[in-house]
Amino acid sequence: MTSLGRVISVRGSLARVGLLSTSKMTIPEIRATVGRFVSIRCPNSIIVAMITDVSCEQVPSSADYIATAGVDLLGEILGGERPKFQRGVTHYPTIGDPVDLINNQELRTVYAPSGSDQINVGTLQQDPSVIAYVDVEEMLSKHFAVLGSTGVGKSTGVSLLLNEILKSRPNLRIFLLDVHNEYGRCFGERAQVLNPRNLRLPFWLFNFEEIVDVLFGGRPGVPDELDILAEVIPLAKGVYTQYQHSDRIGLKRADPRAVGYTVDTPVPYRLVDLISLIDERMGKLENRSSRIIYHKLISRIETVRNDPRYAFMFDNANVGGDTMAEVISYLFRLPAQGRPMTIMQLAGFPAEVVDSVVSVLCRMAFDFGLWSDGVSPLLFVCEEAHRYASADRSIGFGPTRKAVSRIAKEGRKYGVYLGLVTQRPAELDATIISQCNTLFTMRLANDRDQALLRSAVSDAAANLLSFVPSLGTREVLAFGEGVALPTRLRFKEVPPHQLPRSEAAIKTMPSVAAGHDLHFVAAVLERWRGATSQRDVPNDPSLGDRQTVRPSEPRPVEAPMLQPSMGLDPDRFSLLKKPLR
Structure with a gap:
């Protein structure tokens, strides 16, 4: 059979192919369009390349070519009884080497699962008969991101990926930040759903920056009040320790300052002790204007404490009890007891504290992995990630960005993996998204988002990104360590019971009868x-x-x-x- 074309130039990882007019291929086969794979026949291997552009300009006149195509060299299939695909090219093509559209068997060799740790996410756009597999170990251990505009099937893709991961890794724990309360029914009995009504996240687990964010409603704190808080919080922790060990000789009279706690030490304290310490300092002041600062701080604490929206933090605030072990076990499913996944529904939380709550959860997830030496791996999935780790340092909550960034940079060392989901990657901190070595990119129309992706994708097939604005619903460009090649694929159908659906949605109903x-x-x-x-x-x-x-x-x-x-x-x-x- 006549070849589709021949190599006419080679430059690094790029080559140019002349498309022959004498090809005897049938019409469906001869469609050498952008995004299709071709194979270059070399003496020792078959080089797999992807067409990135086709042109009829500057066609060599000395040969029977009707057009030329630019291709990226991606990898090669090495011969033998059991052909094997590997990334990179060890033997470059030469001028005149024959080029054909890659056949079904070669595609299957390229995308053949290399081990048992593979998940089936869909099929190739070029050949729907070839299953697209993702390497779970590579995807998780080096983080991943799902990117796409609203309405392109991004949430459905996330549900598909997480359900497949749960099948492949039943012992992996997953923590999902559900911003719009749409994943609650996607995972059935395998997931525990948390919201403000059933969550208990004691206020003393918040570090200083986080509790200040709560008390001041997301606004910058008053410096004088912050100074008072920074002084009395460690003392309140010391007082609680004395209270807990009051039966021991000598500890009852010990100075709270001698306990050695800092403002960020995650140990319990009671609000009644905190307010008592502030009130005690206020009573020693003679200047009335100075007392106003203490009054305002006490009033601020009591206002938040009595707000029913903050009950998940301040329930039993004056009773005490070191429940940190129970909270972490409950949040991160230790033991899993058949429910290895936690879905944190954020839509019901007061808007002023969402950032600080996310900060606490990210920080605790990382710290537990750090101090447990990563013996119990956790995947932390952050929906609408640009809200918590914005590229603009002047907006958002700094500690949240820092906590997410810490997982991105160091989490893999301690078994804490990161999954980012966002519709605006350009608004996400570039340092964080650069740590995600597997990208699932769906349709993105914004030029800034596409520019960020070009800088983040290091593969030779970065030209694939020119297809991003024209991708269909459920179509994905997959890049990075988790896939064999930069691939245009289509996510497989998700069962109806696994489809994300916002719980806030109200079905269209006939209007209420007049008079009611x-x-x-x-x-x-x-x-x-x-x-x-x-x-x-x-x-x-x-x-x-x-x-x-x-x-x-x-x-x-x-x-x-x-x-x-x-x-x-x-x-x-x-x-x-x-x-x-």
Whole structure:
């Protein structure tokens, strides 16, 4: 059979191929288009290359060529009884070597799984009969990222990857930051779902920068108040230690300063002791203006302490108890007990503390890996990563960026792996994304995002990135250590029960019948106010963890003014039985 073309020039990892007009190939075979693989026949090997451009300009007149194509040399198939593919080229082609479109058998050799630690993520775009495998060890140990604009199937791709990883590595623990509460149902019984209602993250686990961020609502702290806090927090930890060991002779009278705790030492202390120490210092002051600073600080602490939205931090704040072991076991599934994955739903947290909560979780994940010598590996997946590790140092919360960066740079040494998911890679800290050695890139239209990818991809097939704006839904360009070659593939179908779906979504329903609209709104307002007031509002199990109004979930009620489709309990909203004025 006549070859598709012949090599007409070679330069480093690039070559130019002349496409022959005398080819006897059929029409489907002869489509030597951008992105397709070709094979260059050499005496000792078959070089695998990818077409990056096709042109009919500057066609050599001395030969029967109709066009030329630029190709990137990616690797080679070495002969023998069992052909094997390896990256890189040891024997370069020479002028005149024949070039053909790669056949099915050669593609299977290139993408053949090299071991049992491979996961099936989809099929090749060039040949759907060839399965695209990803090396789990390479992908995890050197971090990975999933990039793509909204609506291209990014969340579905993340669900697919994590489900396949769970199958391949049942003992690996996974921690997923779920920004939009859309992954709760994707992993079934293998995942524990956490939210503000069932999370207990004691305030004393927060380091100084993180607790300041909480107390000041994400705004910069007042310097005078920060000085007071920095002085009294270590003392409050010392007081608690004395309290715990008061039965031991001599410790009861010991000076709290002698305990040696710093402001960031992760040991318990009680808010009542903290406020008492501040109040004690305030009582020694004679200057009234100086006392105002102490008053404001006490008021600030008590306001946050009494805010029901912060109950996950300040529940039992004055009872004490060193529960750090229980918290870490609960968060990071030690032991897993059949649920190796934790999904942290962040949408229900107060916006002012989301950054500090993420900072605490990242920091604890890394520190536990560090001090346990990595004996229990953990994959930390960060959805919407650009929100927590922004390239712009003037926005976001510095400690969160630092915690994510620390996992990216050093986590692999201690069994803490990082998975980043973002729709705006250009807004993500370049140092962090550069540590991800496997990239799954879906459609990206923004020029800045594409420029960042070009700088991050070191493979010879960086020209593949020119395809990024035209990728279809579920189509992916996979680069890096986890895949055999830079590959254009299509993620496989995900079962319906594994599809991400926001729990906040409310199905379209017929409008509420006239005459009941006002009562429905009043019931919603009652629940709304109850979520941010100190009086208890009973939980309604039919409404789920987030207590979101869901007209699509019917519940029988007796109140004549409420329709069953509203899903509301009249006992909780007795005020509606009275006429509204």
